[in-house]
Amino acid sequence: MNIKTASNLDEIFFPRNVAIIGATTQVAYPLALLGGKMRDHTFMVNPNYKEVLGKKAYASIMDIEEPVDYVILTLPARYAAQAARECVQKGVKVIHSFTSGFSETGLKEGIEREKELISILKGKVRLIGPNCMGVYCPKSGLSFNPASTHEEGHIGVISQSGTFAQFFIHAGHPRNVKISKIVSYGNAADLDCPDFLEYMADDPDTRVIALYIEGITNGKRLQSALEYAAGKKPVIALKGGVTDQGGRVASSHTGALAGTGETWATMFKQAGVVQVEDFDDLLNAAVALNESPLPAGKGVSIITYSGGFSVVQTDMCIKAGLEVPKFSAKAVEELRKFVPVSGTMVGNPLDAWQLFYKYDDKGGTLKDIFRIIAGEKDVHSIILQFDVIRFMLNMWSDTFEEYFEAVVQKVLQGCHYAHESGKVVFVSMFLDPFAENEIERKYNLIFKKRLENEGFPVYPTLNDAVRTVGSLYKFTEMRQRKVLKTG
Amino acid sequence: MNIKTASNLDEIFFPRNVAIIGATTQVAYPLALLGGKMRDHTFMVNPNYKEVLGKKAYASIMDIEEPVDYVILTLPARYAAQAARECVQKGVKVIHSFTSGFSETGLKEGIEREKELISILKGKVRLIGPNCMGVYCPKSGLSFNPASTHEEGHIGVISQSGTFAQFFIHAGHPRNVKISKIVSYGNAADLDCPDFLEYMADDPDTRVIALYIEGITNGKRLQSALEYAAGKKPVIALKGGVTDQGGRVASSHTGALAGTGETWATMFKQAGVVQVEDFDDLLNAAVALNESPLPAGKGVSIITYSGGFSVVQTDMCIKAGLEVPKFSAKAVEELRKFVPVSGTMVGNPLDAWQLFYKYDDKGGTLKDIFRIIAGEKDVHSIILQFDVIRFMLNMWSDTFEEYFEAVVQKVLQGCHYAHESGKVVFVSMFLDPFAENEIERKYNLIFKKRLENEGFPVYPTLNDAVRTVGSLYKFTEMRQRKVLKTG
Numbered sequence: 001m002n003i004k005t006a007s008n009l010d011e012i013f014f015p016r017n018v019a020i021i022g023a024t025t026q027v028a029y030p031l032a033l034l035g036g037k038m039r040d041h042t043f044m045v046n047p048n049y050k051e052v053l054g055k056k057a058y059a060s061i062m063d064i065e066e067p068v069d070y071v072i073l074t075l076p077a078r079y080a081a082q083a084a085r086e087c088v089q090k091g092v093k094v095i096h097s098f099t100s101g102f103s104e105t106g107l108k109e110g111i112e113r114e115k116e117l118i119s120i121l122k123g124k125v126r127l128i129g130p131n132c133m134g135v136y137c138p139k140s141g142l143s144f145n146p147a148s149t150h151e152e153g154h155i156g157v158i159s160q161s162g163t164f165a166q167f168f169i170h171a172g173h174p175r176n177v178k179i180s181k182i183v184s185y186g187n188a189a190d191l192d193c194p195d196f197l198e199y200m201a202d203d204p205d206t207r208v209i210a211l212y213i214e215g216i217t218n219g220k221r222l223q224s225a226l227e228y229a230a231g232k233k234p235v236i237a238l239k240g241g242v243t244d245q246g247g248r249v250a251s252s253h254t255g256a257l258a259g260t261g262e263t264w265a266t267m268f269k270q271a272g273v274v275q276v277e278d279f280d281d282l283l284n285a286a287v288a289l290n291e292s293p294l295p296a297g298k299g300v301s302i303i304t305y306s307g308g309f310s311v312v313q314t315d316m317c318i319k320a321g322l323e324v325p326k327f328s329a330k331a332v333e334e335l336r337k338f339v340p341v342s343g344t345m346v347g348n349p350l351d352a353w354q355l356f357y358k359y360d361d362k363g364g365t366l367k368d369i370f371r372i373i374a375g376e377k378d379v380h381s382i383i384l385q386f387d388v389i390r391f392m393l394n395m396w397s398d399t400f401e402e403y404f405e406a407v408v409q410k411v412l413q414g415c416h417y418a419h420e421s422g423k424v425v426f427v428s429m430f431l432d433p434f435a436e437n438e439i440e441r442k443y444n445l446i447f448k449k450r451l452e453n454e455g456f457p458v459y460p461t462l463n464d465a466v467r468t469v470g471s472l473y474k475f476t477e478m479r480q481r482k483v484l485k486t487g
Numbered sequence: 488m489n490i491k492t493a494s495n496l497d498e499i500f501f502p503r504n505v506a507i508i509g510a511t512t513q514v515a516y517p518l519a520l521l522g523g524k525m526r527d528h529t530f531m532v533n534p535n536y537k538e539v540l541g542k543k544a545y546a547s548i549m550d551i552e553e554p555v556d557y558v559i560l561t562l563p564a565r566y567a568a569q570a571a572r573e574c575v576q577k578g579v580k581v582i583h584s585f586t587s588g589f590s591e592t593g594l595k596e597g598i599e600r601e602k603e604l605i606s607i608l609k610g611k612v613r614l615i616g617p618n619c620m621g622v623y624c625p626k627s628g629l630s631f632n633p634a635s636t637h638e639e640g641h642i643g644v645i646s647q648s649g650t651f652a653q654f655f656i657h658a659g660h661p662r663n664v665k666i667s668k669i670v671s672y673g674n675a676a677d678l679d680c681p682d683f684l685e686y687m688a689d690d691p692d693t694r695v696i697a698l699y700i701e702g703i704t705n706g707k708r709l710q711s712a713l714e715y716a717a718g719k720k721p722v723i724a725l726k727g728g729v730t731d732q733g734g735r736v737a738s739s740h741t742g743a744l745a746g747t748g749e750t751w752a753t754m755f756k757q758a759g760v761v762q763v764e765d766f767d768d769l770l771n772a773a774v775a776l777n778e779s780p781l782p783a784g785k786g787v788s789i790i791t792y793s794g795g796f797s798v799v800q801t802d803m804c805i806k807a808g809l810e811v812p813k814f815s816a817k818a819v820e821e822l823r824k825f826v827p828v829s830g831t832m833v834g835n836p837l838d839a840w841q842l843f844y845k846y847d848d849k850g851g852t853l854k855d856i857f858r859i860i861a862g863e864k865d866v867h868s869i870i871l872q873f874d875v876i877r878f879m880l881n882m883w884s885d886t887f888e889e890y891f892e893a894v895v896q897k898v899l900q901g902c903h904y905a906h907e908s909g910k911v912v913f914v915s916m917f918l919d920p921f922a923e924n925e926i927e928r929k930y931n932l933i934f935k936k937r938l939e940n941e942g943f944p945v946y947p948t949l950n951d952a953v954r955t956v957g958s959l960y961k962f963t964e965m966r967q968r969k970v971l972k973t974g
Contacts, residue, residue, distance in 0.1 A: 026882075076829070077829060099829075100829045100830040101828055101829035101830070105828050105829075107828070110828075131830065146881065147877075147881070159795070160795075161793070161794055161795025161796075161798070162793075162794070162795070163792070163793035163794065163795040163796055164795040170877065170919075171917070171919050173922075174919045174920075174921035174922045174923065175919070175921060212795065214798055238799070240795060240798035240799045240802065241798050241801075241802065242802050243801065243802045243805035243806070244805075245801050245802075245804070245805055245810065245811050246798055246799070246801040246802035246805065248801075248813075249797050249798045249801045249811070249832070249834070249836060250798045252832050252834055253794035253795070253797060253798055253832060253838070254794070278799070278803075278950060279795075279796075279799060280948075280950075305650070306648070306649075306650035307648055307649070307650065307740035307741070308646070308647075308648025308649070308650040308651045308699065308727060308740070308766075309648075309650060309766075310736050310740060311648070311701055311727035311728050311733055311736045311737045311740055312725065312727045312733070312765070312766060314728075314730065314732050314733040314735075314736045315727065315728065315729050315730045315732075315733035316765075317732070318730035318731075318732055318733065319730070323732065324732050324736070326735075341588055341592050341594070341597075342563070342564060342586075342587045342588035342592070343587040343588070343618065345736070345739050345740060347736070347739055349736060351740070390634075390657065394633065394634070395513075430658070430920075431920040431921065432657075432658050432661045432662070432920060432947075433661075433917075433918040433919060433920045433922075433947040434661035434662060434918065434932065434935060434947060435660075435661045435920075436661065436932065445921065445923065448921060460919075460920040460921060461767075463765060463767075
């Protein structure tokens, strides 16, 4: 289905300048904007200050000498209407209202305020929010987080929740989430999820769209926007409020009518959108979709150092809709040539812990394992569980740096080989968030960056990697069904 | 059901001394034993060395001047039978065979070797394994991990997988897992899961039993041991190989007959054992059962700084069999007195982010929130999602230390109050394993330890905390059913 998109929102993501009404050092926006490309195009507006963070503070937006494209409202809700009127007068194009205290309160006063705001702006100024974080766009310099990176990426995020928008930045950064644009849109009194979906669908900087949504007023419009976007690039969605009690909470969060979990699941499925259950899954899948091709099928192979993980994670693969196929007799024969019999499992998963420590060039290394498994036609994704750096540090001590580097090279060569053979390649490495061994942390982070720099996603647990292959395979499955249907 | 336990395994967990046959610096045991209480009671046996780690190496166990209680076999499988014969002759009580290459290989040679080993030892020397890590017992000094803590705790672990036994130590330590005993028992050619279950059931040092199992030869015996143990203390179990493919992998891991997932689920349920799905759940539940009372019912309240998490984690609570009840009108009224209207949700979950930053004594702090929620009769567990330290660091900079300490005090007072009111209290604090902000890490770890030191379990994500309340509530539910049945 190819509908024409109505949403050219360039002025929202790429304004020429920004005015922060209610600017103080107590809100994040002044610092966030002065830290990036908007530095010289940001105006502070606050009648109570002469300056904010060294920038002149204007008493009113009307005092700014030039036209203003984009306004961030951070003042108390009772002043919002007056500020909005001035914005209309000033010819502002977009208002983002961080200010909350509107329909989401469920109180009459808040609902009335939102109606008033809309009636002031309607047809003149577009509105993001109210009650939201607004826009992060490293390419233009818009940001709501002073600690955010300015690196430009290709993951687009549309989030009804401000926290999850924030999380994509601060939890996303260490997970290699590289963002094109984030929009947190809160109560959606004017601009709503479908507008942003259509825009990001057409946005050449966005390769993947990650969506967090709680509810919608116009279901048909959303369905069509989801279809449109999913027809152009992968869309992965987390629906908040799939249970009755969750739905009740959603309605007091963003005033959203949540609908039933089944209705939403059906809508996502029909639109070709993959639904996940958890924020971690959303983040992990977004990274994978950005970095990796889709698996050609449901067959997974796990290269591990542990029998216990082999068993439990095979169960997890099955629960995620995947398969852990047996290796061919030929592959088993080849593997048996160099995998020791004792303490290993020559099969899929492959538990060959000794080979993680093979640093010499005599063969029988992780590189050879990748080569053999990459030749298996029923295997479409390969996951390497590389939780062994702490053991290497103990075992090698003085020679660690040298041997470690040699193993890293073998892993990289193996990953590239498998990747060139058309396999999806993921790596997991366990690092407890609360662990305090700094040397272990250091080398785990080094290994992780080496892998990521060459395009291989790294996950903190094997379970994360397995679930992410599961999410990716759902896209493959949908595409296969579509080909069957139209073919 | 009160059967007499046949398993007094004190000699296994508390030997007077240990001999490591095949001792080298390439295996972990010499270092692990010399690092703890067994230091002066460990003998190295290896004809190829004069000494190992500064300790005299004996050519054979027969050369040791005194009787030997406990032997660790770490030599290649082909020498195991001869070593076993010498152990019988020496009057050894227990052999733990780390050595693998037996029935788990699925090869005729390995199966024959295991039979031979058993026929040599039968009725004379008890056997742990082969193909396992053996015993960790900080009270006696037995250990398989040189990096393990010597702190004594009350969690007993029975694991068919060596990795998970190891994981309970190195992933367990940062998660506050305090161990009484771990036994990794591999192929279970002699001593099997039921033996260890019965022993730990009667062990006064063990309050909680965490079990990882792949298969069993005598199902009836296991059922009765599970019932016996679950009648004495909480038993939490992860079954590896609940799917067909997982079962296939299990059988090549430990030679176990896995059985169907349903059979196992029924057996656990009948025995009063709570089954979990994942290793993280097992570890998290073990900590909670050790530290916390069981919740009186399924009602959960979440204190959070985020509307998005409120919605998604309410869904997670429902999926975990819990409920997120509405607050009473009285509680809402009380909360409204100090929770700002704007950007919050005065309900359950309670999203009142501003109150996380209240450090003064003018009221309306997290302490007051705990007090009000603790008064709600439908709430049985309270989870505080404290992911806000990074924001505090930004917001307070120079005054951070002082304000942070004041907030910590308020949280602790609130937690104690709720705990004294009979509520289960958990805290979650997000710290990405790959995050590199060391200051944020430092204060998160400080906060975590402050909470843990006063008996409140801390989890790295809200989802972990929710799932753990879910595991605990399953025990409550089973006990309530039992009371109904027998009452």
